[in-house]
Amino acid sequence: MNTKKWKSIGTVLGETNISEFYFSLKNYKAKKGDIITTESKVPSSEGKIEEVTVWGKISSIESSNVFFPTEAAQELTNENINIRDTILPTTRDELICKVIILGFTLKNNLKLMPLNYPVRPAAPVSYPSSEDVEALLISDLNSEHPLFIGSLLARDAVKIKIDADNLVSRHVSIFGMSGSGKTVMVRRIMDELLKKKYPMLVLDIHGDYLGFIQKQKKLYPKNEVKLFYPNLSVSSDDKEIIYTLIDKLGNSLTDPQKDFLSSLLEKVKYEGGSLLKYIELLVRKAREYASDPSKSFKNIRPASMYVVVRSLGQVAKKLKNMEQTNFRHRQKMSKLKFEELPDAATEPEKIINKGQLSILYLKGYENLPASAIVSILLENLFKHRQEVEEEIPPFLTIIEEAHNFIPSRSEDKDNLPSVDTIRKVITEGRKFGTGVMIISQRPSRLDETIASQCNSQIVFRMVNQKDQRATTRDSETLSVDDSKQLPNLANGQGIISGQVVNFSLPVQIKFDAELINDDIGNENFISAVENWDDKESVKQRKKFAKDFSNITSIDRRRAN
Amino acid sequence: MSNERDIKNKIKSNSSLFTNFVKNAVSASPKVQNNFLDVSTQVALTVQKILEDADLILNLEYKGKDFWSENKCKTSCFVDGGVDKTSIISSAPLSIRTGSYIVKPDAADKNREFFEESMVFLGDLYDPKNELYDFAEDDFDEDQMLNKKKDGARIIFEAVTIVKHILLNRKFDYCFLHGPIEATVMPFTVMGFPTFTKFAVENMLPFYSKNKLNAEARHFINVYLEALNSIKKSKFPIYGIVETSNSAPYIKNLLFNYKSKGTISEKDFKNTLATIKKYKITDSHLLEIILQSGQAIKPLEVKKQIQGFGVTSGSAWEDKMDSFPSVHIGYIKINNHSAPIRIETLNPPKNLIKDYEYILATAKLLPNYGFPVGLNVVDKFAKIPNWMSKASRKYYATHLLKQAIRSKDQNTISLAVKILSKKVRSWRNRPLGGLAR
Ligand SMILES: Nc1ncnc2c1ncn2[C@@H]1O[C@H](COP(=O)(O)OP(=O)(O)OP(=O)(O)O)[C@@H](O)[C@H]1O
Ligand SMILES: [Mg+2]
Numbered sequence A: 001m002n003t004k005k006w007k008s009i010g011t012v013l014g015e016t017n018i019s020e021f022y023f024s025l026k027n028y029k030a031k032k033g034d035i036i037t038t039e040s041k042v043p044s045s046e047g048k049i050e051e052v053t054v055w056g057k058i059s060s061i062e063s064s065n066v067f068f069p070t071e072a073a074q075e076l077t078n079e080n081i082n083i084r085d086t087i088l089p090t091t092r093d094e095l096i097c098k099v100i101i102l103g104f105t106l107k108n109n110l111k112l113m114p115l116n117y118p119v120r121p122a123a124p125v126s127y128p129s130s131e132d133v134e135a136l137l138i139s140d141l142n143s144e145h146p147l148f149i150g151s152l153l154a155r156d157a158v159k160i161k162i163d164a165d166n167l168v169s170r171h172v173s174i175f176g177m178s179g180s181g182k183t184v185m186v187r188r189i190m191d192e193l194l195k196k197k198y199p200m201l202v203l204d205i206h207g208d209y210l211g212f213i214q215k216q217k218k219l220y221p222k223n224e225v226k227l228f229y230p231n232l233s234v235s236s237d238d239k240e241i242i243y244t245l246i247d248k249l250g251n252s253l254t255d256p257q258k259d260f261l262s263s264l265l266e267k268v269k270y271e272g273g274s275l276l277k278y279i280e281l282l283v284r285k286a287r288e289y290a291s292d293p294s295k296s297f298k299n300i301r302p303a304s305m306y307v308v309v310r311s312l313g314q315v316a317k318k319l320k321n322m323e324q325t326n327f328r329h330r331q332k333m334s335k336l337k338f339e340e341l342p343d344a345a346t347e348p349e350k351i352i353n354k355g356q357l358s359i360l361y362l363k364g365y366e367n368l369p370a371s372a373i374v375s376i377l378l379e380n381l382f383k384h385r386q387e388v389e390e391e392i393p394p395f396l397t398i399i400e401e402a403h404n405f406i407p408s409r410s411e412d413k414d415n416l417p418s419v420d421t422i423r424k425v426i427t428e429g430r431k432f433g434t435g436v437m438i439i440s441q442r443p444s445r446l447d448e449t450i451a452s453q454c455n456s457q458i459v460f461r462m463v464n465q466k467d468q469r470a471t472t473r474d475s476e477t478l479s480v481d482d483s484k485q486l487p488n489l490a491n492g493q494g495i496i497s498g499q500v501v502n503f504s505l506p507v508q509i510k511f512d513a514e515l516i517n518d519d520i521g522n523e524n525f526i527s528a529v530e531n532w533d534d535k536e537s538v539k540q541r542k543k544f545a546k547d548f549s550n551i552t553s554i555d556r557r558r559a560n
Numbered sequence B: 001m002s003n004e005r006d007i008k009n010k011i012k013s014n015s016s017l018f019t020n021f022v023k024n025a026v027s028a029s030p031k032v033q034n035n036f037l038d039v040s041t042q043v044a045l046t047v048q049k050i051l052e053d054a055d056l057i058l059n060l061e062y063k064g065k066d067f068w069s070e071n072k073c074k075t076s077c078f079v080d081g082g083v084d085k086t087s088i089i090s091s092a093p094l095s096i097r098t099g100s101y102i103v104k105p106d107a108a109d110k111n112r113e114f115f116e117e118s119m120v121f122l123g124d125l126y127d128p129k130n131e132l133y134d135f136a137e138d139d140f141d142e143d144q145m146l147n148k149k150k151d152g153a154r155i156i157f158e159a160v161t162i163v164k165h166i167l168l169n170r171k172f173d174y175c176f177l178h179g180p181i182e183a184t185v186m187p188f189t190v191m192g193f194p195t196f197t198k199f200a201v202e203n204m205l206p207f208y209s210k211n212k213l214n215a216e217a218r219h220f221i222n223v224y225l226e227a228l229n230s231i232k233k234s235k236f237p238i239y240g241i242v243e244t245s246n247s248a249p250y251i252k253n254l255l256f257n258y259k260s261k262g263t264i265s266e267k268d269f270k271n272t273l274a275t276i277k278k279y280k281i282t283d284s285h286l287l288e289i290i291l292q293s294g295q296a297i298k299p300l301e302v303k304k305q306i307q308g309f310g311v312t313s314g315s316a317w318e319d320k321m322d323s324f325p326s327v328h329i330g331y332i333k334i335n336n337h338s339a340p341i342r343i344e345t346l347n348p349p350k351n352l353i354k355d356y357e358y359i360l361a362t363a364k365l366l367p368n369y370g371f372p373v374g375l376n377v378v379d380k381f382a383k384i385p386n387w388m389s390k391a392s393r394k395y396y397a398t399h400l401l402k403q404a405i406r407s408k409d410q411n412t413i414s415l416a417v418k419i420l421s422k423k424v425r426s427w428r429n430r431p432l433g434g435l436a437r
Helices: A070-079 A130-141 A164-170 A182-195 A236-249 A255-267 A275-291 A302-332 A367-386 A417-432 A448-452 A465-474 A480-488 A525-530 A536-556 B004-012 B016-024 B030-053 B064-071 B142-167 B198-204 B220-232 B249-261 B266-278 B283-290 B318-323 B352-364 B373-382 B386-407 B410-421
Strands: A007-013 A020-025 A035-043 A049-064 A094-106 A109-113 A124-127 A146-152 A155-163 A172-175 A200-204 A224-229 A356-361 A395-399 A434-440 A456-459 A493-498 A505-509 B057-059 B076-083 B093-103 B113-124 B174-178 B238-242 B295-302 B327-332 B341-345
Touching: A007 A094, A020 A035, A020 A049, A035 A094, A049 A480, A070 B064, A109 A130, A130 A146, A130 A155, A146 A164, A146 A182, A155 A164, A155 A505, A164 A182, A164 A417, A164 A434, A164 A456, A172 A182, A172 A465, A182 A200, A182 A395, A182 A434, A182 A505, A200 A367, A224 A302, A236 A255, A236 A275, A236 A302, A236 A367, A236 A417, A255 A275, A255 A302, A275 A302, A302 A356, A302 A367, A356 A367, A367 A395, A367 A417, A367 A434, A417 A434, A417 A448, A448 A465, A456 A465, A456 A480, A465 A480, A480 A493, B004 B030, B004 B283, B030 B249, B030 B266, B030 B283, B057 B352, B064 B352, B076 B142, B076 B373, B093 B142, B093 B373, B113 B142, B142 B174, B142 B198, B142 B220, B174 B352, B174 B373, B198 B220, B220 B318, B238 B352, B249 B266, B249 B283, B249 B295, B249 B327, B295 B341, B295 B352, B327 B352, B341 B352, B352 B373
Parallel strands: A172 A434, A172 A456, A200 A356, A200 A395, A224 A356, A395 A434, B076 B174, B174 B238
Antiparallel strands: A007 A020, A007 A124, A020 A094, A035 A049, A035 A124, A049 A094, A094 A109, A146 A155, A146 A505, A456 A493, A493 A505, B057 B295, B076 B093, B093 B113, B238 B341, B295 B327, B327 B341
């Protein structure tokens, strides 16, 4: 580290302490989020005085032209005078930077230590070279398994890495408004973890991760990438879930009707397998009971039983609809091979396996069934990790659009089964190697317990104040200054904080263009319209539309 | 031009003359109070009449946008000094610096504007080893003397800053000083006013080697005179600009000229001067009423240092007063709601109207205050920033204690500690000659 080569960019101001200082910055020499240094002296434990380099991060910059009198603006406007023609100062913006001290390093040793003696006022502030900043960050991260995610914001040469061990065991939340770059970031992390053969399970609602399947041969020849579609198969243990599903998806039932439903579930044993089949069986059985009420249900009126029959029919219809919607979506991507989700209770290794990425494609499913599917799946996988004879390796679960699975209680979504499951997985996950990554546009709508269990955070652009507040509330490491920056971030720029790094850092995430699923370029509506060609059915309809409308108009003609 | 009723109304409608009078009314006799409005109206009418008669009133032109696009190629320099107000008991800290704001609007960013710090002093005037003034055992009231020393230093620093620009052959179209171009030197002629150190003079006026810098040559009066003479030789116009006048040099001289010409009788002259004095009427007061926004009055030559006046009389420096250059004083009224500003030069302006219009335009950029904006800018620059003041206060505190400790005298040390723990400047038991003894 050659500190002599660093450019001087300013001077430490005023009164300093051991946690922060201010300095006046020369024009355009540094930006918010930059890492800077100042030379200082600290007393060592042996009573010697040691020359050290103090490292800090610019947490905010204020610019003011102290020399520009506000009154002048008035005259400039009134008289339409160009300020550049006048003697008013235009280039003397005073830049005052606030610096959060990260720590100090000794000569020839990049270990960052906490500062215990204030920096010197009037000391010069330097802009360390990119190599040195990167070296410091790496040495400070001290990670056995660093993951490359991008570069320090607007300082391309400084590559940023995060600690994989903390990432997979301590849970991460990724927040930001729509289009801010969350998914791009997740794909970046997945790319790195795939190379490390770490098993992953992604709950993909939009098909954002299908690119991994398409590019598997080319980019991840040593990995397996599996694409599953959900299969609502439940076991008899999941009776509660079945009940909830029927209760919530069907018509609302009165108490006697509910009693009948419970008894029905008791009587008609479920042997595992497709839930839809089971419900269809329930419909048949219920109808039987209703047509011959004396047989087993003496105190329930047949009318009530028919209500339950209708309700069950409703549920069956809905489930079938969702399955079909999901199927139609899958069909559109004929090149991709979808497999039915294996039963996690009996064949977990088909889902979680070393080097394997499993994508569960949930498109078309409503919240509740999707939640049920996820709940059952994670519950089973977790059990396998919990058991003494582990059948599957540790793995990471990636939950996109997490507000669908773990809504906050205040959201008043009837308790989704996935909330309890994920809460359990996340609180005990550290012990069992079941890390979770939560991705959401609306952190304020997430279950607070779960969100606060995420020890690392990556936050992208966020304008909504409620969400900003939720984000800082759940984070111990994101500062107020950081959160002020959130609305101004551009695509792919995020602030990363928590245990995967040692101090919060603004990062430009590397964009892996090749990981985009190019089968559905669904963000480009304009070109979609440009290349639009009506479907055959629509063409036919349009062909005759004129004729029919003629008929109608003639028909309506008044006789004269 | 205004008639009698106009003028009366103007005076009543919150002119500074009226406000000032109301402020002092308590102390004025009932008769003075009664007559104030009529008398001042009459004085204003008379002065206005003379100004018109002598054709002294100028109508300046101001076309904001066009003016600046025509004048953006001009280089202007604005000079001001800043003095730190810090004070600690038993030491007389002085942080002083002068700054220049130099701007050429149409230059590229890099060369458009410069802020220069020309003269800096950071020291303790009670410290015998201070590098500014020779140490003198002063029996004169110490507070007053201290203020004089600070003022003297500021005045010299500002003048010397301009001299440096001249010596460096800077290509300015204009140079403006915040304050009189020539200060009244009378306060520094008092007995016991210390001389500048050799070191200080050598730094201030490197070319000034008269009599090997003997004590007399290093006295404020001689050093300042030397600086003024250099300023007078400048190739570019240099103006001192004063916000408000609290005296009436212009009017008095105007009347004097008319008396000399024989237009006013000796008696009328004397009486009018007495009236002006009695009612505390100043140039600013009267011209505020007489002039319209954008009007100026042509400069009059005025002697700033008057021989045989006040304290100076009988002083060792009395003869010197005549050697000081005379000053050309004019006024410009920038807007309707502020008093006209005073414009001073050592030489009669060569391009009077152009120059005054330039000053008017720079002051229009500070539309409410009505003062050249460049001077406002440099004022902020020269001002010792707060954090500096704090730093300097700490510097003095430790400096003082160090001196005490070096003396190894327990009493002195405990005294120093006591002093440091006091905040107000009420301490009167300063050991003579400072603690270093
Ligand atoms: N790091 C990046 N570098 C360059 N472009 C990026 C980056 N991150 C995101 N983008 C751009 O922004 C687009 C949207 O990003 P992404 O799909 O990650 O958003 P998102 O936060 O997941 O949004 P949503 O909440 O709607 O899913 C990307 O397709 C890409 O064009
Ligand atoms: Mg996304």
